[in-house]
Amino acid sequence: MKAAIITDAGRTPVPGTFDEPQVVAGTELFELVGAGLHQIVRSLAAGRHYGSSGIYPQVPGIDAVVRAADGSLRYTGRIAPPWGTMAERMAAQDGFPVPDDADPLAVAAGVNPAGSGWLPLHAHRDARGSLGTVLILGATGMSGRLAVQSARALGAEHIIAAGRNQAVLRSLRAPDVDVVELDVDDPAGALAEAVAASTPDLVLDYVWGPIAEATFAALGRQGLHEDDAHISYVQIGSLAGAHAAVPSTLLRSRNITISGSGAGSVSAEQQMRSIPAVIDAIASGALQVPYAAFGIDDVEKAWSYDGPERAVVTPGRERPGAHRRRSRAPSRRSRAPSRRSRAPTRRSRAPSRRSRAPSRRLSPRDACRRSRPSALDTPPPAPRRGPAGGGRGEGRGRRPTATRRRRSWVPKRRRPVSRRVRA
Numbered sequence: 001m002k003a004a005i006i007t008d009a010g011r012t013p014v015p016g017t018f019d020e021p022q023v024v025a026g027t028e029l030f031e032l033v034g035a036g037l038h039q040i041v042r043s044l045a046a047g048r049h050y051g052s053s054g055i056y057p058q059v060p061g062i063d064a065v066v067r068a069a070d071g072s073l074r075y076t077g078r079i080a081p082p083w084g085t086m087a088e089r090m091a092a093q094d095g096f097p098v099p100d101d102a103d104p105l106a107v108a109a110g111v112n113p114a115g116s117g118w119l120p121l122h123a124h125r126d127a128r129g130s131l132g133t134v135l136i137l138g139a140t141g142m143s144g145r146l147a148v149q150s151a152r153a154l155g156a157e158h159i160i161a162a163g164r165n166q167a168v169l170r171s172l173r174a175p176d177v178d179v180v181e182l183d184v185d186d187p188a189g190a191l192a193e194a195v196a197a198s199t200p201d202l203v204l205d206y207v208w209g210p211i212a213e214a215t216f217a218a219l220g221r222q223g224l225h226e227d228d229a230h231i232s233y234v235q236i237g238s239l240a241g242a243h244a245a246v247p248s249t250l251l252r253s254r255n256i257t258i259s260g261s262g263a264g265s266v267s268a269e270q271q272m273r274s275i276p277a278v279i280d281a282i283a284s285g286a287l288q289v290p291y292a293a294f295g296i297d298d299v300e301k302a303w304s305y306d307g308p309e310r311a312v313v314t315p316g317r318e319r320p321g322a323h324r325r326r327s328r329a330p331s332r333r334s335r336a337p338s339r340r341s342r343a344p345t346r347r348s349r350a351p352s353r354r355s356r357a358p359s360r361r362l363s364p365r366d367a368c369r370r371s372r373p374s375a376l377d378t379p380p381p382a383p384r385r386g387p388a389g390g391g392r393g394e395g396r397g398r399r400p401t402a403t404r405r406r407r408s409w410v411p412k413r414r415r416p417v418s419r420r421v422r423a
């Protein structure tokens with residue numbers, strides 16, 4: 001099958017031919033609709049992530065929107081290496097249903113980055129009854145921007161969005177959002193001012209390193225009086241640095257809890273519980289996920305894409321470009337399938353033996369059935385079938401395999417893209 005293939009740690013993936021996935025107990029065969037190129041996909045593939053398999057050649061990709069044999073769209077992941085989701089086909093667990101009126105590529109682009117903020121925000125609101133003030137460090141990235149939207153959707157009273165990119169910060173400013181421009185030479189100054197004006201109840205940190213150290217300094221307190229704040233600091237990403245020194249006085253002088261959110265620190269069950277809500281929020285337009293679609297043949301371009309949209313790899317040959325959509329189901333007319341839809345078509349996604357890509361047959365190594373650990377970074381799919389389940393997808397009784405119908409690969413209803421910009 002056609003796939004994006006990484007031949008060694010640190011190499012850019014190339015399109016090629018990879019072995020068909022092995023369908024083992026608990027998995028079924030799905031066809032790719034779109035797989036997001038998240039930060040974790042890059043670090044896993046490069047061997048830099050604690051979840052990296054170290055197996056090469058490999059197909060990158062941790063999650064995807066796929067089409068099942070019965071034609072339904074699912075969000076799934078947790079593919080056993082050396083396979084990944086950036087291939088025409090994958091063997092995966094059943095995953096979560098994707099609503100018919102959702103933009104499947106927005107779901108593929110958005111669940112991972114949106115889930116990273118949604119989960120701690122939701123957990124904090126459950127534990128405390130409200131969100132209060134939320135400080136987001138690295139608010140200009142995809143995950144940070146979606147965390148701003150999630151905080152608003154989940155009822156935060158006040159959001160402080162801190163980042164470097166001035167243009168993105170301007171776009172985030174709103175009555176409920178104060179922005180803080182991080183001066184890389186002196187991030188503490190601006191942060192101290194913002195934090196003094198409104199002590200955060202929850203900090204979502206996507207960058208760590210010197211930005212975290214500056215935040216610790218800003219949160220520091222003088223005096224022996226009791227602290228009436230209760231700060232929960234959640235470490236999520238570390239693009240600014242892998243380490244940050246925590247001042248001992250901060251831990252003693254403030255009522256602060258520092259924790260992490262990722263595979264290992266958050267249970268698979270907690271991760272799975274949040275996924276349907278995130279998919280729904282994307283489908284409804286409560287979370288806006290800009291994305292840029294690239295066919296597998298263009299995976300090298302996708303890999304080097306550094307626009308503000310999330311790159312999504314599709315089976316077809318996509319014209320690179322960015323999509324932004326506004327909201328769910330604006331009107332019947334606009335929901336009609338568009339002839340110009342960039343959705344994967346039957347023709348573009350049919351397995352091709354005459355691939356235009358350098359057709360290299362790269363065999364996976366043998367004994368490589370180790371399961372890649374899920375990351376919250378990887379929204380793992382939940383088994384959704386069976387009478388005992390409690391998920392949203394269970395009402396959809398599935399016919400026995402033999403009677404399942406195959407449907408067209410074109411998503412049934414596609415809304416027009418509200419704005420397109422060139423990648």
Ligand SMILES: NC(=O)c1ccc[n+]([C@@H]2O[C@H](COP(=O)([O-])OP(=O)(O)OC[C@H]3O[C@@H](n4cnc5c(N)ncnc54)[C@H](OP(=O)(O)O)[C@@H]3O)[C@@H](O)[C@H]2O)c1
Nearest residue numbers: 039116138140141142143164165237238239240262376377
């Ligand atoms: N644990 C989880 O569940 C989970 C899930 C999703 C993502 N993550 C992690 O969260 C992080 C952000 O992911 P993303 O999807 O938002 O990536 P992204 O869209 O590429 O955004 C990267 C963000 O990091 C900022 N940044 C990069 N280098 C920086 C530096 N040296 N100093 C300050 N800021 C810096 C960027 O700021 P500019 O805009 O100014 O460039 C931008 O805001 C990654 O580490 C990712 O692995 C974790």
